[in-house]
Amino acid sequence: MDKQELIKKLEEQARVLRRDIVEIVGVGLPGHIGGSCSSADIVTALYFYKMHLDPKNPKKIDRDRFLFSKGHAAIVQYAALAELGYFDKSELKKCKSLGSILQGHPDYRKTPGVEANTGSLGQGLSIGLGMALGLKLDNIDRKVYVIIGDGEIAEGQIWEAAMAASNFKADNLVAILDNNELQATGPIAERFNTNPLIPKWESFGWNVIEINGHDMGQIIDALDEADNVKGKPTIIVAHTIKGKGISFAENAVEYHNGALTQEAYEKALAELSC
Amino acid sequence: MSYTNQRIAYGNALVQLGRENRNIVALEADLGKSTMSHMFQQEFPDRYFEMGIAEQNMASTAAGLSLTGKIPFIHSFAVFSTGRAFDQIRQTISIGRLNVNICGSSAGLSDFGDGSTHQSVEDIAIMRAIPNMTVFCPVDANETGKVVRAMAEIDGPCYIRINRNDYENVTSEDTPFQVGMPTVLKDGSDIAVFAIGIMAVKALEAAKALEGKISLKVINVSTIKPLNAQAIIDMAKDCKAVITAEEHNIIGGLGSGIAQALSKECKPIEFIGINDTFGCSAHSYDELLDYFDLTPESIIQAAQRLNKSKY
Incomplete structure (x- = not known):
């Protein structure tokens, strides 16, 4: 497939995932729409382009691993897993209901394709490092991809993991920072400023790639570039828009974990229809 | 009466397990000479991870190693391995029911000189309250080795409480040990x-x-x-x-x-x-x-x- 065709196909897939997100959240109950939509293009590129996976054999040893450290955005991962056939798409509508295999945050024991329990913020990068070290011990040439949030990096453990990953030269660990600039209560730069990001990660010994996190071409180029980095972990700092793809939810803090009215639900679905 | 040390018994048992099972790995937070995890380091340097003085990252990294089929043992003083890393132990290790084994060394008052900051009076309470967690307190050095072996076999998280000081064995090497049996x-x-x-x-x-x-x-x-x-x-x-x-x-x-x-x-x-x-x-x-x-x-x-x- 030529690159333009691939990008087009992935963009279409991302639209489908965003539509799934809206359907999962539904009407009247809160859901993490904003952070799921900001990660949607990256998640699409990972699941539908980059990662070596086998949905029929989710535990296949020779596979890449994905962790959503910002686990509250799990619904976009659930959408991807359902689209790939890890479980039936009918499960999506049961998300967060009693007895559902799809919990409010990723659950390794309940959801096929989920690699670890995450959601207590700041821990996913460390878990990913452990996986990366385990894969190296077994000489399995696969990668571990971890999406972290820009609000999340206020957690001290992120920086413990950042130091440890470069200490262990974990070049099979790739972090993607979903830099949507909003945390639960408002703009990060105003609430608790975590900038400047690039020099911070560079000084912790990481290879840093900066991209527009909604430009599919840039996303796949960055993921490919990370393959060629040896001796250090890579972080892709992806500038994103919270709520991307749903006009009224873009940069709107109330959709960090907000409910949709019937009218808003229909408007969102209409915007995300082809 | 033989006076022996649980920490040395622990280190010996971990090395022995390491010889039998290449999936056994150890993580340490700069207390290896005290917890005796350094005995494992000497024999298996590639399967030993010095994580620096960062217990939280150590616990979550162990979770990741476990998820690739390894059987990690993480080490620190009991007060830190349970208290400092509580949320990491709870969230990924225990909810995920991972075979991560937590060594609480120098437990209780046994680190007598260092005082309240380094003495654990609540580690058992913390670990007992976490669903899926198995909690061991071996009675002496002889029993310690048997507990370490059981921990590796249990498909879920385990905590072991280890005394820093020498004291006499009250069981023998041949005394049977069964998980869950007083x-x-x-x-x-x-x-x-x-x-x-x-x-x-x-x-x-x-x-x-x-x-x-x-x-x-x-x-x-x-x-x-x-x-x-x-x-x-x-x-x-x-x-x-x-x-x-x-x-x-x-x-x-x-x-x-x-x-x-x-x-x-x-x-x-x-x-x-x-x-x-x-x-x-x-x-x-x-x-x-x-x-x-x-x-x-x-x-x-x-x-x-x-x-x-x-x-």
């Missing part, structure tokens, strides 16, 4: 003393001192969770009263567990332990145990009170 160290008929760790040694001393006056049955409860309630009931059945003895806060530890197990048995219970206070520095372990009344005399006095009372 064992009678000395039979008796008047009062059942359920004890963990070094307090089992103190209980045996108390039993000897009371010989001919009050008959104490001394029981080693090295698996604190899951606590085998039926075995506890059966072992206490012929005794009129019960004593629990632990080097831990009386809130949330062995005593709480035993009291819950015996809640329908209508037996009076006395709790010997640390009375909801923090530790402090002392020049010797024995001096500190005396200061906190973790002594045979305390058990003797409790037995005398229970023996006199008409319940």
